[in-house]
Amino acid sequence: MSEKVLLSSKEINIILHRLACQLLETHLNFDNTVLIGIQPRGKFLAQRLTKILKEEYKVKHIDVGFLDITFYRDDFRRGDKTLEATKTKIDFLVEDKNVVLIDDVLYTGRSINAALTALQSFGRPKDVELLCLIDRRFSRHLPIQPNYRGRQVDAINDEKVKVMWKENDGEDIIYLVNR
Numbered sequence: 108m109s110e111k112v113l114l115s116s117k118e119i120n121i122i123l124h125r126l127a128c129q130l131l132e133t134h135l136n137f138d139n140t141v142l143i144g145i146q147p148r149g150k151f152l153a154q155r156l157t158k159i160l161k162e163e164y165k166v167k168h169i170d171v172g173f174l175d176i177t178f179y180r181d182d183f184r185r186g187d188k189t190l191e192a193t194k195t196k197i198d199f200l201v202e203d204k205n206v207v208l209i210d211d212v213l214y215t216g217r218s219i220n221a222a223l224t225a226l227q228s229f230g231r232p233k234d235v236e237l238l239c240l241i242d243r244r245f246s247r248h249l250p251i252q253p254n255y256r257g258r259q260v261d262a263i264n265d266e267k268v269k270v271m272w273k274e275n276d277g278e279d280i281i282y283l284v285n286r
Contacts, residue, residue, distance in 0.1 A: 108284060108285060108286055109284070109285045110269070110282040110283070110284050110285075111282065111283045111284075111285075112280060112281070112282060113241075113258070113260065113268065113281040113282060113283045114258065114280070114281040115280060116273075116278065116279040116280060119240075119257075119279045119280070119281065120279070122240065122257040122258060123152075123155055123156060123159060123257075124159060124163075125257075126156060126238060126240075126255055126257055127156050127159040127160050127163070127164065128164075129255050130156065130160065130207065130238070130255065131160065131164055131166070133236075134205065136166070136167075137160075137166055137168065137169045137170070138168075139203075139204055139205055139233070140169075140170075140204065140205040140206075140207065141169075141170040141171070141172065141199060141201060141204050141205070141206055141207070142156065142157060142169060142170070142171045142172070142207050142209060143171075143172045143173065143174050143197065143201075143206055143207065143208055143209065143222075143226070144171070144172070144173045144174070144209045144210070145173075145174055145176060145208060145209065145210040145218060145219075145222050146173050146174060146175045146176065146177075146193035146194070146195070147193045148210070148211040148212075148270060148272070148275075149173075149208075149209045149210035149211055150173045151211070151272040151274055151275060152209050152210070152211050152238075152240055152272075153171055153173070153209040154171070154274075156209065156238075157169050157171045170199040170204075172195075172196055172197035172198065172199065173193075173194070173195060173196045173197070174195050174197065174208075174222055174225055174226065175192050175193045175194060175195040175225070176218060176221040176222050176224075176225050177192040177193070178192065179221035179222070179224045179225040180217065180218070180221045195225075197229050200229070200230055201226065201229045201230040201231075201232050202229075202230035202231055202232070203230075203231070203232070203233045204230075204232055204233060205232065205233055205234045205235075205236070206226065206232040206234070206235045206236070207235075207236045207237075207238055207254075207255075208222050208223075208226070208235060208236070208237050208238070209238045209239075210222075210237075210238075210239050210240075211239065211240045211241065211270045212239065212240065212241045212243065212268050212270060213237070213239040213241070213242045213243060213247075213251070213253055213256075214243050214246050214247075214268075215246055215247060215248040215249065216247050216248055216249035216250070216251035217248060217249065219237060219249075219251045220249055220251065223235065236254040236255070237251070237252070237253045237254050237255070238253060238254065238255040238256075239253045239255070239256055239257065240256075240257040240258070240270065240281075241256075241257060241258055241259075241260055241268050241270065241281065242256040242257075242258070242259045242260065243260050243261075243262050243268060244259050244260070244261065245261055245262075245263070246262070260283070262283060265285065265286050266283055266284065266285055266286070267283075267284045267286060268281065268282070268283060268284075269281065269282040269283075269284050
């Protein structure tokens with residue numbers, strides 16, 4: 108197994124600022140827009156973007172939530188491994204809101220499909236957009252595309268994109284792992 112660095116900490120930081128600017132250009136103020144990180148790893152990306160928007164671009168209020176999709180996945184009962192759910196934390200209404208779903212890697216599209224289904228439990232959004240840090244464009248099983256993408260990666264099926272966050276893994280770095 109070999110690892111190749113796709114993005115360094117500095118490059119990730121630059122991409123996060125670009126994504127924050129794109130969100131700001133589209134939504135200006137976030138009065139009718141909410142950010143929802145898909146658990147577990149989209150949470151870190153959502154938190155980072157919120158911090159940048161508040162601290163560097165002086166957005167006063169942003170509703171941020173975290174959505175667990177474990178029991179909405181279509182492969183929920185397929186593996187031998189017992190799945191562990193994380194916690195959903197959405198303490199605001201999504202009814203008639205612009206929702207930005209946030210995840211670290213867009214691979215097959217199945218996680219996003221599960222997130223769209225899970226989101227319905229919280230109301231009917233006005234609009235749903237997708238933001239991902241890494242878009243593995245040749246791996247899609249469903250017709251799902253991001254509105255905002257950090258970097259597009261052409262990884263073949265035996266390669267894996269491994270995103271590491273300082274808050275969880277001790278450093279910000281993204282690897283392309285050859286299994």
